Amino acid sequence: MLDTVVSWILGDLSPSARIWTALAPAIFACGYFIIGLLLFLVRCAIKGVPQDEETLKRGSTVLVGMFLRHYFFWVIQPLYALIYRSGLPANALSMLSGLLGVSSGVAVAAGRFAMGGWLFLAAGILDVMDGRIARVRKEANPAGAALDSVLDRYVDSAMLMGLAWYYRDNWVLLPVLVAFLGTSLVPYVRARGEGLGINIRGGAMQRLERVLFLGVGVALSPIIEAIWFPEQKHPMHWLAVVGLVFVAVMSNVTALSRFRALVAALAPPKPARKRSSSAILGFNAAAGAIATGIDFAAVLAMVKWLDFSPVLATALGCVLGGVVNYSINRVITFRSRGAVAPQLARYALVSATSALLNAGGVALFTLHPQLAYTLGWWLARGAVYFAWNLPLQRDYVFNDPPEALLERPHAA
Template structure:
């Protein structure tokens, strides 16, 4: 018994033991949450989606939407009720979450990924509970909120420092440090924004997502290692590496996106003088001509000197020409200050439909053999440009007012 306990703590386990230490908690969790999902869907079909008030106040997330958040908080209600009736102070739950989180970092640093991952996930669940318990008992206060926030940073840092220590002699050290930086900046930018009166809560990699991807990837990684690399003394734990890289990239993307939103909100908007119709047409046509020239030169270079096939060179040239056209129109023609991502999406949509209209128009005109296809090509191009491309680029793609209206629209639950 003593030897088994030492093996469990040190990580010196047989392949089957390594699998079961990771798989046993996973099987229980999967069974619980799958049954909960079925019951939740039945409940939604009968009475509608139960609205969790705190979830509605949090920012949007691409990875974990509001439906999944409502489901998660609904399915863990039994645990919440147990903690509520236990009489444990909310601050005690925060401290327990912090201790488990720091312990997860120690375990991971020693190579005990299953133990560290499950401790980190449990710490995350308790972190969700402490604030709810405090608010339900009407014990919430600024001191408790500060304690919870600081302990969250320690928990996030602990597991990432543990991973950095474990991977200190490999390239994975870089994403570990990147994730450590990003996970610190995401809440910092939010707190800085709130201090300046600006709410910046949205983002793909918020704390729930970090706990989920880091915890699950770390906890389940020993299964793959025991199956495919059972003799490795210092396994790479590729599932944990994937989760770590994912968190490193998206946490920094989230931090930068929040920072950009904060800067835009704090920067006074300057009125932009719009160009007249003739000037607008001239600059837009010039941008198209420059983009076409760049496209042609790029294709020529890739085919003649790069050895690329004409098909792939054309694809690459079209993409490059599109980027040049978009950039010139945004900066010079329309002097737009709107968000880049939605503009690119609108620009891509207009460009794709323009290509379809041009192709369809030329196909229709070729039904008349007496009409030269070159003349038909120019005729269709002109009609599509004046009737579709130019108006939509002016009123839809680069119209900053549409971005402002989208930002003012209330978020759906």
Template structure:
């Protein structure tokens, strides 16, 4: 018995013990929530869905819909009543949630994924409870809300930092850092929007989803490792990796989506674009592809049949490709009627800067030899295109309204 307790505390467990330390809490939780789901469905069939008023005020979620949220808050009513009757202050529940969350990060950093996952899930449940306790007792105040929000960031960061530490020598470090970035940006964009008077609550990966996918994936991951890779000293915990990658991708997608919503809400209305966003991207991309093909054919012809130096042929090909790209975008993509000379000057500025950004980005990525340069080339091209080329061509080069404003701002001759 003494040896078993020491093994449990140190993490030096047999494969079967690793399975049971992860599965025992899961079996209890699964049984409780499955029975609760059956009773909830019966209750809904007889009396309708018991709608949780606070849930309705939160943003929509594709992954965890309103039905599941109403069910969750209905099924944890026993715990809710215990906490309410205990008399514990809401701030104490927030602090306890923070302590458990930070402990989860320490546990996963040491390789104790089952312990860390369950601590993280319990911290998430307590985080749901603290605000409700405060509002029910009419004790809610800005100081408590600030404490809760800041502790949430510490809990999320601690868990992801623990995972990053555990995976520091593997490729999983990258999605761990990506999840840390996305999990920080999602609430930040929401808070920034609220400060500017814009509500941005929607998104697929909100905090409930992050806690659910990270916590469950981490807590149950030792089961697969013990079943299929029992002899590994530093197991990969593939279920946790899957949850981590999923959270990394969707949290950043949610952050970008909220950011776009915020910017659009704050941007003054402009005249309707001649094409929709998808069509604009399609025509612009097609113009780039045609210009590249013309560039390549021209260089090939000048070198092979014209006897021109490859260096000068490349320069001439770039110029010709640029003219083709400009012409197609002016006439077909953006249907611009602005003066040609100023447009060409703006187009040249954007294209030259784009070339420098592409070259610099590829040069930076080649500092990491483990990353294939071809992948780095495509990543840099995609980022520069969507962050620089397309928006500037739309709003700066071929925007006739902007061109008129620039003309109006020029000082008139005396």
């Protein structure tokens, strides 16, 4: 038995070893949390849900609701009490969390996903406890808070750097880098907001969710690989890939939502519009789709029935599509009453620069032959639309002067 344990520590990655190194901690943890859940439900039935004050202050997210948060902090009370009675300083817990988190990245880089995942989860649990212990002991101070925040960034970065090294020759490197971006921006936007006097805490993928989804996915992924791909020397660890992609997408969604909330809170008030942002987005996208359809139909008609050359038909179709797009946006999307001539000039400028940006974006994507040009086309179109076309049409092309807004009946 001792020889088996030693061989696992030294790197025995046989199928059975991969299963048991991943499953042994999971069996213990699952048993503890399942029994704890049953006791928690009994306790809730008798006395109601125990209300954890810090959980109430922090709130919940779509991914991890308030009930699960209360349950988690209730079920780890024995470990919390043990650490509290040990007298360990809160900063020591922060440092231990940092050491375990950095170790998780080293383990994952070497292909030891089970070890790395459980170390990452352990680091997350300790990170939850250090601040609580500091506040209960009245030891909380700005230096400790700064230490905790910086070490959290090191832990997150270490795990993702380990994954980046493991997947360095694989397409999974891209979602690793996207996750790195998102997990860096989520706390940064919050910190930037606090520096400007704005409290920004919303979003579905906060640190608890990142640790949970990424840690569990990495820790349990060797089981799937050992069952389905036992002969692979460098397995994909598909469960970890799924968790990683999910964290990559949701962390960036969270970062963008926080960024939008921060900008909205800091921006000066604008004249009220008759449509909400979501309505403007919907009508604007519909106007683009209708204009594109008319453009395409006109080109077909001119080439087939009027015997125009495809080049001339395409040019005339673009002009016709632009006029249709402008007209729908002016009348329906933005309900503008500004002067037509200046608007058309601004619209032509935005359209011309949009065409250049789209062409340049597609050209850049074609530098990567492994990427389908159609995907590059859509990526470029989406980026230019949301970063250039939509905001400029809303705030520049159809941004009526105040006197035009006052003329609108029921502008609200």
